[in-house]
Amino acid sequence: MASPTPAETGTASAGPDGKGAEAKGSGGSGRFDGIGLVAEPVFLMARAASLGSADANRALAGLGLKVRGYSALAVVCSGRKPTQRELSEFLVMLPSRVVAILDELERRGLVQRTADPRDRRSNVIVPTEAGLELYARAKEAVDAATEESLGDLTPKERQELARLLTKAAF
Amino acid sequence: MASPTPAETGTASAGPDGKGAEAKGSGGSGRFDGIGLVAEPVFLMARAASLGSADANRALAGLGLKVRGYSALAVVCSGRKPTQRELSEFLVMLPSRVVAILDELERRGLVQRTADPRDRRSNVIVPTEAGLELYARAKEAVDAATEESLGDLTPKERQELARLLTKAAF
């Protein structure tokens, strides 16, 4: 059981099996009952995030994106015109990592660094047409992956999960 | 706002600010409203897990543990006598990573690799007295950190969050 092959998981997460092979749908932790850890939010969030990111990375692989690049592109495509500092805070990424992510997105012609008229130290990041188009397709891919990885939750449960995670994440 | 100093975050997570400095308690995403990404579970789980792990790592630092080592110790101390393969699957860690984690825990005298009478290829991992004692203290530290990072959620909401995350994580 459970293929020990990590698969092309991209990077930002993943682990030994692309998808939990234990007791999905049993309503509990399946064959891992009795381990106190399964009741701890820190562990549950880490595991869910790891598996979810792996799924999303697989879904994004065909578009040449991974979760972090996709997330940055999503903020840039929101119309908010973020600076790199804002991206750093929102995505919980170090400024130096933002540089690398944007270098790649800019090299591919998906975003542009533009001058901030109010502070010449800052870069305002805006999407290109190609960036907006790729983002639209990427979002579909991520949504489809989410649909699959949260397949056990009802729409109402998903909405509640998102609400609670928002309180935990901000 | 928001100290750009990452602080001694351990490793398994972290980012630019140890704790969200935006609009905690506003019931929403604060100054990040209008970014579609904040509604996506993959992003929310990654952000919550990142901040939560950073908090937990800070809480565990004084005990010489980080989230992954703590998690492995927790499973070993559950009385389940896991093999390394089982730890790999449960913790979503590659077998080679489990080797490194256990090498460290064993070197510190917290766990022991013992022979599996039913399969001489496997190691059955058991805790030492010192391991059980350290785990008890570590669990308290993690629980306290969780108490703080989920401080905005009512007990009922935390319970519901744990239930939904369990469905998502297994």
Added chain:
DNA sequence: TATTGTTATACTCTATAACTATA
């Protein structure tokens, strides 16, 4: 033949500290 644990290796991400140009 397949699996467990192990080692080795390459790559990515995280963390820190410096540097520049602005403010």
Added chain:
DNA sequence: TATAGTTATAGAGTATAACAATA
């Protein structure tokens, strides 16, 4: 004096492939 972006570098974590012992 402080901040935004950049670069460089050290340290963890992730992903693969191979191997010995065992099944």
